[in-house]
Amino acid sequence: MAVTRRGLLVGAAAGGGLVVAWWLMPRSYRTPLVATSTEHVFGAWLKIAADGVVTVAVPQLEMGQGITTLLPQIVAYELGADWRQVAVEPAPVSGAYANLPLAKKWMALWDPNFAGLSAAADDLIATRFAQSNRFNATAAGTSLAAYEMPCREAAAAARSMLAEAAAARWGVASEECEVENGFVTHAANRASFGELAEEAAEVTPPDPPPLRPEPPREKPLPADVDGAPAYPRIDLPSKVDGSYRFAGDVRLPGMVFASIRHGPVDGSELAGFDIKGLAGIRGIAGIVQSKRWLAVAADTWWSAETALQAMKPRWSTAAPVNSTDIAAKLDTLLTAGEAHMIAETGFGGEALQRVDIGRRYEVEPAYAAPLETATAAARYEDGRLDLWIATQAPEQARLAAARAIGLAAEDVALYPMPAGGSFDARLEHDHAIEIALIARELAQDGPRPVQLTWSRRDELIRARPRAPAWLLLGAQLAKRGTNGEGGAIDAMRIRIATPPAALEFGKRLFGNLTTTAAIRETTGKPDPLACEGAVPPYQIPALLVEHIPAEIGLPVGRVRGNAHGPTIFAIESFIDEIAARAKREPLSYRMSMLGSDVRLAACLQRAAQLAEWDGGVDRSGQGLACARIGEGPDAARIACVATARQGEGGVRVIRLSAAVDIGRIVNHDIARQQIEGGLVFGIGIALGNPLRLRGGLPEAASDAALGLPTLGDCPEMRIEFLASEASPADPGELGAVVAPPAIANALFSATGLRLRRLPLLSDGI
Numbered sequence: 001m002a003v004t005r006r007g008l009l010v011g012a013a014a015g016g017g018l019v020v021a022w023w024l025m026p027r028s029y030r031t032p033l034v035a036t037s038t039e040h041v042f043g044a045w046l047k048i049a050a051d052g053v054v055t056v057a058v059p060q061l062e063m064g065q066g067i068t069t070l071l072p073q074i075v076a077y078e079l080g081a082d083w084r085q086v087a088v089e090p091a092p093v094s095g096a097y098a099n100l101p102l103a104k105k106w107m108a109l110w111d112p113n114f115a116g117l118s119a120a121a122d123d124l125i126a127t128r129f130a131q132s133n134r135f136n137a138t139a140a141g142t143s144l145a146a147y148e149m150p151c152r153e154a155a156a157a158a159r160s161m162l163a164e165a166a167a168a169r170w171g172v173a174s175e176e177c178e179v180e181n182g183f184v185t186h187a188a189n190r191a192s193f194g195e196l197a198e199e200a201a202e203v204t205p206p207d208p209p210p211l212r213p214e215p216p217r218e219k220p221l222p223a224d225v226d227g228a229p230a231y232p233r234i235d236l237p238s239k240v241d242g243s244y245r246f247a248g249d250v251r252l253p254g255m256v257f258a259s260i261r262h263g264p265v266d267g268s269e270l271a272g273f274d275i276k277g278l279a280g281i282r283g284i285a286g287i288v289q290s291k292r293w294l295a296v297a298a299d300t301w302w303s304a305e306t307a308l309q310a311m312k313p314r315w316s317t318a319a320p321v322n323s324t325d326i327a328a329k330l331d332t333l334l335t336a337g338e339a340h341m342i343a344e345t346g347f348g349g350e351a352l353q354r355v356d357i358g359r360r361y362e363v364e365p366a367y368a369a370p371l372e373t374a375t376a377a378a379r380y381e382d383g384r385l386d387l388w389i390a391t392q393a394p395e396q397a398r399l400a401a402a403r404a405i406g407l408a409a410e411d412v413a414l415y416p417m418p419a420g421g422s423f424d425a426r427l428e429h430d431h432a433i434e435i436a437l438i439a440r441e442l443a444q445d446g447p448r449p450v451q452l453t454w455s456r457r458d459e460l461i462r463a464r465p466r467a468p469a470w471l472l473l474g475a476q477l478a479k480r481g482t483n484g485e486g487g488a489i490d491a492m493r494i495r496i497a498t499p500p501a502a503l504e505f506g507k508r509l510f511g512n513l514t515t516t517a518a519i520r521e522t523t524g525k526p527d528p529l530a531c532e533g534a535v536p537p538y539q540i541p542a543l544l545v546e547h548i549p550a551e552i553g554l555p556v557g558r559v560r561g562n563a564h565g566p567t568i569f570a571i572e573s574f575i576d577e578i579a580a581r582a583k584r585e586p587l588s589y590r591m592s593m594l595g596s597d598v599r600l601a602a603c604l605q606r607a608a609q610l611a612e613w614d615g616g617v618d619r620s621g622q623g624l625a626c627a628r629i630g631e632g633p634d635a636a637r638i639a640c641v642a643t644a645r646q647g648e649g650g651v652r653v654i655r656l657s658a659a660v661d662i663g664r665i666v667n668h669d670i671a672r673q674q675i676e677g678g679l680v681f682g683i684g685i686a687l688g689n690p691l692r693l694r695g696g697l698p699e700a701a702s703d704a705a706l707g708l709p710t711l712g713d714c715p716e717m718r719i720e721f722l723a724s725e726a727s728p729a730d731p732g733e734l735g736a737v738v739a740p741p742a743i744a745n746a747l748f749s750a751t752g753l754r755l756r757r758l759p760l761l762s763d764g765i
Contacts, residue, residue: 032094040201045154052194059097063422066670078155080179098130109506141730156209165199220721229669247390252449257301265696277310320696339546340526351542363566365465372420374431378439381447390419397429401436424558464557469498469566487582491542502529515555533564539595572625572741603639606659611641623745636729642746663726678735686740
């Protein structure tokens with residue numbers, strides 16, 4: 001009989017609960033930070049050096065979202081440090097940095113049998129899982145929710161310890177000392193953090209830490225005002241001058257460089273290659289072949305890539321995936337497939353006695369296509385593996401690499417590197433497994449570090465795109481006398497045919513399953529996370545949301561916006577269609593259904609003002625959409641008006657006006673960057689090209705084939721944040737999910753054509 005953790009827990013529950021109590025009991029951790037000879041460690045979050053430099057540990061992947069500025073900013077504010085003395089380093093993988101909100105959100109992915117016992121039980125089990133498994137993944141906009149308070153508490157404790165050390169020197173009460181701008185002062189006495197660091201590190205940390213009365217916040221600026229940021233991005237200067245080091249910039253003595261070829265579809269097997277193709281290519285360091293890929297290492301990456309091209313690897317492939325087959329399968333399932341209830345509110349499905357208006361919306365797979373392709377470096381020596389990699393889930397990547405080459409987890413050291421973009425692509429860890437195998441193979445002739453970089457082709461064919469979704473929306477409308485429908489929605493039903501993408505992703509991330517095994521394990525299972533955003537922000541008397549799990553033969557995963565992208569596109573397009581049919585003005589129609597959500601109503605009103613909304617009348621070229629991501633008062637909200645105009649080459653989107661409520665703003669400049677970036681990402685989703693699959697391969701395997709927006713394609717953007725006392729919410733997904741429906745509604749207003757498929761120009765106009 002195999003002994004598992006769950007088996008132990010179940011057995012303990014039957015026999016007294018001792019093991020359950022042990023596993024759930026709180027634990028403490030030694031600080032994972034390592035100090036230099038001039039540094040002193042203050043807990044798990046910061047170090048202070050003799051020269052006064054405050055180094056903040058960041059346990060999240062920097063992938064352009066600015067987390068290596070946000071968390072240090074929180075520490076600097078609470079500590080009383082001068083921003084010019086703050087530095088940053090990636091935090092080592094440790095249970096001290098557990099991402100508790102994300103562990104709870106994804107509980108159904110790593111332990112579905114325990115999920116939903118009760119709120120208190122879920123919190124406790126998620127905490128123990130995250131700490132025991134060193135789960136500090138970067139995803140789902142949880143960074144501030146997970147780490148703002150730990151950063152504040154660590155900095156507040158250090159501030160108190162510095163004040164205690166200074167007070168002991170001067171013979172005064174520590175409460176009378178001021179800590180600001182990197183100095184501790186009392187009357188005429190003044191000492192820098194560096195001068196006090198050694199003594200302060202010996203002080204017993206206060207419990208609880210004395211937090212400042214107000215959390216860090218910045219006031220929102222008007223849309224047309226650019227203010228100098230109080231906390232400029234730490235990573236910006238080095239990114240501008242090129243000295244910032246991404247995963248692809250790692251260089252080690254004697255390093256060789258590897259390129260790789262994967263089969264066209266998941267499950268492809270290497271059938272052969274032409275070894276004679278290597279003739280005349282210099283600098284080849286080794287060939288490594290696996291069942292499903294072929295890699296070549298050489299003195300330069302270009303030599304390795306040239307060698308792979310010359311070797312012409314061949315693959316045996318069964319049942320290649322085609323876009324037409326995927327569409328046909330989703331089309332059939334949408335109306336005839338077995339549906340599972342995901343959400344039911346109000347009077348539920350029984351209230352829908354008739355369908356006064358029904359529409360179908362189709363959303364193609366969406367690819368992350370990050371600027372930096374999958375890249376990792378490794379050194380295998382004496383039964384140990386050193387791994388340099390950009391990953392959103394470092395512990396899961398480390399464990400996957402260890403298992404791949406038969407090492408214990410403690411024999412693999414992972415050094416977190418920043419990513420040149422990700423959009424959730426770096427939640428996958430195929431390249432961690434591959435580089436481990438390549439490094440071990442090359443080490444047979446002596447230790448030699450190697451760097452693996454996927455080509456653009458391989459990044460696309462091995463990517464797990466956001467799942468395609470076919471959605472069928474039907475509404476029963478209120479009667480208005482004898483004149484037919486008045487437009488108010490009495491009941492709504494939403495059917496979504498899409499793969500159980502979150503469950504499939506969870507099997508890969510937490511179960512270390514292959515893509516084929518993950519699909520097999522999740523086929524036919526309902527997946528609420530694959531249907532996120534399907535409950536509209538409107539107060540509809542009766543709502544039923546159903547998921548039809550679809551097995552499409554294509555591995556799918558997470559991409560910016562995730563399930564909110566398809567669901568919000570369909571809902572906001574549908575609301576616009578109902579308003580047009582009822583001859584209702586789109587803004588007032590939405591406002592009439594918002595009920596008590598005054599924050600989203602304020603976003604709609606302000607976005608309309610920014611855009612000089614004219615009512616969205618026929619041929620005005622203005623389209624409106626709104627979105628809410630998250631639950632309860634801490635949800636993020638956005639409203640966006642897209643303006644389209646006829647010009648050379650057809651209709652163009654010339655302006656996006658957005659009003660945003662993300663609660664308390666920690667860094668206004670970074671929040672605005674995130675909204676702008678999300679809107680541009682959403683433009684690519686709306687107006688880009690679909691990546692058609694034929695014989696399992698993209699018809700054009702390059703980023704250019706996606707039709708991503710260039711600088712010249714980007715419209716004017718007017719963005720304004722609304723002041724709010726709510727907890728901070730993540731802005732990163734908002735623009736990406738609200739732009740497509742706003743653009744679709746604008747194109748309808750400008751042309752009279754209703755486009756119900758993403759990308760909007762999939763089939764031309």
